[in-house]
Every structure is written in C-alpha cells, then in structure tokens.
Amino acid sequence: MSLAVKSKIVVFILAILVWLALTGLGLQEIITGVIIALLVSLTAGHFLITTHKQKHTLHRWLYAVFYFFKFLWEMVKANIHVAYIVAHPMLPIKPGIVKIKTKLTKDAAITVLTNSITLTPGTLTVDVNEDKKEIYVHWIDVKATGMEECTKEIGARFEPTLTEVFE
Amino acid sequence: MIRETIGLAVIIIGIAFDFFGVLGLVRLPDVYNRLQAATKCVTFGSAGILFGTFIIQGFSSFGFKALIGVVFIFLTSPVAAHAISRAAHRARIPLAKETVVDEYEKDKELKQSTA
Known part of the structure; x- marks a missing residue:
C-alpha cells in the first residue's frame, strides 16, 4: 500500500x-x-504521514511526553513574563527581529519548533527560510543580535529534545 | 465539590491571563509586540477557561468538546500569529521606534538586490 x-x-x-x-x-x-x-x-x-515508520518508538514517545511538560513549563513562564511587561508602568520592551539557525530537517519538527517558539517567553516566529534552515524570530526583549547567541538563547531550549523525538 | 473548586480556580486564572493579554493589546506599541501579548496570554487564558470547563464537566460530551477546543487553540494560534506577522512585515508596516534590530528586513533587501 x-x-x-x-x-x-x-x-x-x-x-x-x-x-x-x-x-x-x-x-x-x-x-x-x-x-x-x-x-x-x-x-x-x-x-499527515510522509515518512515510513521509524524505529525506537518507545524512546521517541518518552521524549515526546518529556517535551510536552517542558513546553508547558516554558509556556507558564512566558505568560508571567508578558503579564509582567504589560502591567509594568514603564513598559520595559526592547523589540527586534533576529535570526536563528536550526539543525532540524523534517517539516514536522520545524513546525513544532516554530510553534513552540511562538508560545514561549518573549519570542514570535515571523518566517522560516527553508533553504538555509533559518528562522526569523521577533523578540520582545532582545538580549543579543548575533545569530549564534540568538540560537543559543532561543532555539537551544527545545532543539535537543525535538531531535530525539523526530530525527 | 472539590472538582468544581479546582475548575473554577483554573477558569479564574484563565480570565486573569486573558485580561493581561487584552491589556497588552492596548498598551504595546506595534503590531508585532501586540501579537506577542495576543498569542501568549490569550492562548493560555482561553485554554485555561476551556480546561476549567473540562475539569468541572468531566468526560461528558460537553467536557470533551472543551478539551478538543484546547488542542485546537494550541495548534492554530501560533500559525495565525506567524501568518499575521509575516503579512504585516511584507506590507511594510513599520516596527516600533524602540526596535533595536531587524534581520528580516536586511535579508529581504539582499534577496531583492540579487534577484
């Protein structure tokens, strides 16, 4: 079939x-x-299904569950962060669009990564450059502008776990 | 009884975050920053309200609908935010004056000059 x-x-x-x-x-x-x-x-x-079944299914499911809880925790942090910014009388923002690099190759993995970036502290995915594996991220509180530092700050939270789940 | 108390607590937390999200929509300067508030707080707040409903109702047909609503909000809201922010940037809506860096704009100019 x-x-x-x-x-x-x-x-x-x-x-x-x-x-x-x-x-x-x-x-x-x-x-x-x-x-x-x-x-x-x-x-x-x-x-929905674009690749053949892969091995280590239990291993992947365990990482998926781990990812889910990690994601929930990051999300709670994100909400408190935004609530703090919004309620602060001075509105302490320092916005900008930065670029991060990803090592993930599968479409599904990149989708999950970008959705997670959007829902976690201070970051919002604007666009993906599929050829170069780059993600443009709007950051409400820019801490670094170089691509390496940004990748470390934003992408490194999720990428190792996602690599285990999808790759 | 306990279930109702927990459910109501979750609903109240959800409403509080929805409030902060709406406050952010009013206070933040440009469309991208507003999307930040809209995607985070409003997603979490609305999901909280639906999840509280699910806790009170349990696995009835009503509660199950609320649970599916949570899943759909989590899946669709980041995609919508991505679409809106990308469209806004392509329509050349300016970023707020506090903005420190815009790599996207740089790369877009590069692409146009080489093409």
Whole structure:
C-alpha cells in the first residue's frame, strides 16, 4: 500500500472518531460524519504521514511526553513574563527581529519548533527560510543580535529534545 | 465539590491571563509586540477557561468538546500569529521606534538586490 493511501485512511479514521466524540451516535450524525471525513481525507489526507515508520518508538514517545511538560513549563513562564511587561508602568520592551539557525530537517519538527517558539517567553516566529534552515524570530526583549547567541538563547531550549523525538 | 473548586480556580486564572493579554493589546506599541501579548496570554487564558470547563464537566460530551477546543487553540494560534506577522512585515508596516534590530528586513533587501 502506498504511503499516501495509508495516510488518507488514517486521516479518515481520526476524523470520524473526533466527529463522533463531538456529536454522539445517531444515524444522521454518522452519515454526515462519513461524508465529511471522506471529503477531508481525499483532499488533505496525504499530508499527515510522509515518512515510513521509524524505529525506537518507545524512546521517541518518552521524549515526546518529556517535551510536552517542558513546553508547558516554558509556556507558564512566558505568560508571567508578558503579564509582567504589560502591567509594568514603564513598559520595559526592547523589540527586534533576529535570526536563528536550526539543525532540524523534517517539516514536522520545524513546525513544532516554530510553534513552540511562538508560545514561549518573549519570542514570535515571523518566517522560516527553508533553504538555509533559518528562522526569523521577533523578540520582545532582545538580549543579543548575533545569530549564534540568538540560537543559543532561543532555539537551544527545545532543539535537543525535538531531535530525539523526530530525527 | 472539590472538582468544581479546582475548575473554577483554573477558569479564574484563565480570565486573569486573558485580561493581561487584552491589556497588552492596548498598551504595546506595534503590531508585532501586540501579537506577542495576543498569542501568549490569550492562548493560555482561553485554554485555561476551556480546561476549567473540562475539569468541572468531566468526560461528558460537553467536557470533551472543551478539551478538543484546547488542542485546537494550541495548534492554530501560533500559525495565525506567524501568518499575521509575516503579512504585516511584507506590507511594510513599520516596527516600533524602540526596535533595536531587524534581520528580516536586511535579508529581504539582499534577496531583492540579487534577484
């Protein structure tokens, strides 16, 4: 079975499960759900799985769970940081757009990294340069302008864990 | 009873962070800084409200919807922030005067001059 077909079937099953969890079991709901899940999986289904199954599955799952908690902690810190800046009468900001480098190669890994950067202290992903593996980040409180220092400050929080999960 | 207290506490924390996010929208100087407040505090605050609802309701159909809402907010809000900030930069909306560095602008000029 080709990878695209497999991916479409997985998307179809996931969509149906979420739909039924949201609406409940009735004949009308099931019919509507099947039609919509078919449409979704036929049009966008091939995006979900793009690589063949990799080894060390347990190892990766453990790192994924670890990443989740690390991310939650960073996120709480981010919120307190922004709340502090906003509530401060002087508004202590020093914004700027800096550039960081990433070693991750997979699309999914870069997506997770950029989303995490957006949701963590003081940083917001503006754009990704796929050829050079560079990420442009808006930083509300710039501490360094060189690419190396910025990569150390922003990307190093998540990259080692993500390498374990995806690569 | 205990579950309701915890749920209400989480909802109140969520509302507090939503408040800070909105305050940031009003106070911060430009679109990029405002997005910072909007993505962080409003994501966390809204997710907190939904998660509190889930704690109070448990695994009923209502609570499950709230939980799925949390997942969707976490997935979509950074993507939306990325799209808005990139579009704003491409439309040449200026950065605030406090800005110290803009690597993105430099690289864009480089690309245009070589092309």
